[in-house]
Amino acid sequence: MSKQSGGSPDVMPVPQSNEIHPRGLLEAISYIDQNFANELGGCMTNSRFLTTKQRLEFMEVGFRSSFASGIVTALLTPVAIGVIEQYIPMFGDPTPTMFDKFSAFLLALGFSLGYAIFMAKTATCYIGGYTRAMVLNLLGGMTVGAVLKAVLAFIAFHFIYFKVFTDKNILWVTEKLYHARASSKTVAAIYYWVQGFKGIFLTSAYFILVSTAVFIIIPLIAMAFAWIRNRRLIAAGVVNVDANNV
Structure with a gap:
């Protein structure tokens, strides 16, 4: 441990054998928490x-966790919006109650909101430059993953609406039902159900943009x-920290 002149806090070098290499989100957060505790005790790195x-x-950890969870949320969004718009029954009821709609809303936004709040707590665990660098890089990867997910989902849902669920394709598929003696x-x-439901994909595309913005802004x-x-x-x-290094 070396003491800097001018009353600055102790600066602790990190031995090479103790280098941190996060492999998952919880491991990365644990490293941040540990070093944040050291900084609170006055040991600055x-x-x-x-x-x-x-x-x-x-x-990388921030990107992988954000992108993977975001893809799952994006896939659930049309289902949730479909429940709210009364195209998909929830709990077996074709006419959803306010509780059903609230549950569907949580299905679409709850995970992203909870994840953002969880990351917001981690975003506060820094004082010195060492932990701040950890937090910034973790949040940076998370932001890139969330934005990439939003862009891919936005493009995919528009492609489904304009290229897959065209009037011609819907008519061709429904005509085949006559062969099944429907x-x-x-x-x-x-x-008419499919014609109405396809609009859900456009709503979902813009909903994902909004939810992604909320997901990024909270931390x-x-x-x-x-x-x-x-x-x-x-x-x-x-x-005791150099105020310019916070």
């Missing part, structure tokens, strides 16, 4: 000890509040 490889690993009434009902707001908190802690002398 220079941000340069977080190597480029480690920064990329934090970004009645004209049943075929007509299916045709960033939390990090901004943490920055204000850190300034106050430093000004009060609770922690």
